[in-house]
Amino acid sequence: MSKVDTLPGASPEYRAWLRREQRGRLAVRGAQLALLLLFLVLWEALPRAHIINPLFTSYPSALWPTFLSLLHSTPQLPGILWHAGSTVLATIIGFTAAMALGTAIAAALWWWPGLYRVLDPYLVVANAMPKTAFVPIFYIWLGATLSIYGMSLAISLFVTVLMIYNGFQGTDPNKIKLAQTFGATKTQILAKVVLPGSVPTLIAALKVNVGLSLVGVVVGEFQSANLGLGYLIQYGSQIFQLNIVMTAITILAIVSSAMYLAISLLEAVVMRRR
Amino acid sequence: MLIDGHPVAGPSRKVGYMLQQDYLFEWRTILENAVLGAEIQGLDIGKARARATALLTRYGLGQSLSRRPRELSGGMRRRVALARTLVTEPDVVLLDEPFSALDSQTRLALADEVVEILRRERKTAILVTHDIGEAISMTERVVVLSRRPGQVKSDRAIRFATAGGARPAPFAARNAPEFNGYFNTLWQELEVHVEG
DSSP: OOHHHHOTTOOHHHHHHHHHHHHHHHHHHHHHHHHHHHHHHHHHHHHHTTSSOHHHHOOGGGHHHHHHHHHSOOSSSOOHHHHHHHHHHHHHHHHHHHHHHHHHHHHHHHHOHHHHHHHHHHHHHHHHSOGGGGHHHHHHHHHHHHHHHHHHHHHHHHHHHHHHHHHHHTSOHHHHHHHHHTTOOHHHHIIIIIHHHTHHHHHHHHHHHHHHHHHHHHHHHHHHOSSSHHHHHHHHHHTTOHHHHHHHHHHHHHHHHHHHHHHHHHHHHHHHTO | OEETTEEOOSOOTTEEEEOSSOOOOTTSOHHHHHTHHHHHTTOOHHHHHHHHHHHHHHTTOGGGTTSOGGGSOHHHHHHHHHHHHHHTOOSEEEEESTTTTSOHHHHHHHHHHHHHHHHHTTOEEEEEOSOHHHHHHHOSEEEEEOSSSOOEEEEEEOOOOOGGGOOOOHHHHTTSTHHHHHHHHHHHHHTOOOOO
16 A cells, blocks of 8 residues: 555545656656666677677676675785775765865855955866876876875865855855844854855765765876776776776776765755754 | 944944844754854853743744744744844844835734834834834834935924823824824825836
8 A cells, every 4th residue: 555545634636646746756766777777788688699899898797796706805906895995985085175175265265355366267277177187297296095185186176166165155145244233253254154054065065076086086096006996997907807897887886876875865964954 | 323422333232133134044943043143242152042042932932942944934033033133132223124024914913022022121222114104103203314315304203192101002003093194294204206
């Protein structure tokens, strides 16, 4: 029995409408699932039928066995969970640093409008730059590990600054005026009005950053690491083991979805309190 | 303008403002909103919370202390804003078109309440308004300002002949025989021109 049928006192029209809504939602979920299945079936069938070269694509059915075989560390290659853990850790470090530094810089720009006017064109250009062009330079400057964190930070910092600064600027000027009628100082306005009012912007920035930081980490790992999913992808492609590459990419997809989901949960918790 | 002989140049602790809209912070509860001013002025937070709780309870919001502003109606939000102003215990309350954002029924009901609250708290209040009826019914003295530059055009005491000499509540004042006389005089002084 569905929830619709247990609703007491609902009119037949309302019940019918609810039922239609429910059917609509189910249809969308069904279509989404069917699309995923179609993709997996094509990915499995086309190489098997030798319509496309399996050497280039691997198969979905090869992913799990590859994963199991990669679980154990060998002298040449650490286990796959070590790779995944290293990538996740670097991503968390990257976006945490980007959020902290980005919020601090945005606050400084809010505090000194002249500073913003001077830096504005540089921020826009820095944001538009393809930061990945700096991967080799970061490697020279910062060494193997730090260059990965550096790339992760560089790729997400500027967009964070711009987003959060815009959030700060978007604070209702009347709320600031209200605080001023009580004699609020600039520090109080920042702490009691601007920052708490920008929490939705902070969460939006966090959502963007999770994806961007992961890009930075993986690209950094291509260049410099001997650990991490980016390294594993590089390694697999060099020895032409697409099974390894595809398994690593699948784990990346799972990891990024999980982190995005975690932030959505955080958002739901925070927004329910508003 | 002088308060206790000192000119008022900017925001002062002696003056409490009530703005056109409530501007309650949606991330704070009702009680937290009511103590915002006290918090900014560094007053004793424990005392401020007790005073805010007492004020809000008196305004019928005792059950809503931990609710969020979006759960409240326009009139309730105004009461929270008034409590927020009064928690800091200002000597003078400046009401800047405090009801302009409300519908006309809430407006009339709230005018009665606000006047009663301010009288009980023994606060001097300055009401800025474009509503002639509101000015007459809520105040004891009406000052008409001219268009820019704002010069004092007239300064008139408002008196109602009532039993016992007590001033009637705003809603009752609107029905007093003197009301229309004041209304017409003020209307003429305002020289309202409808453009076009």
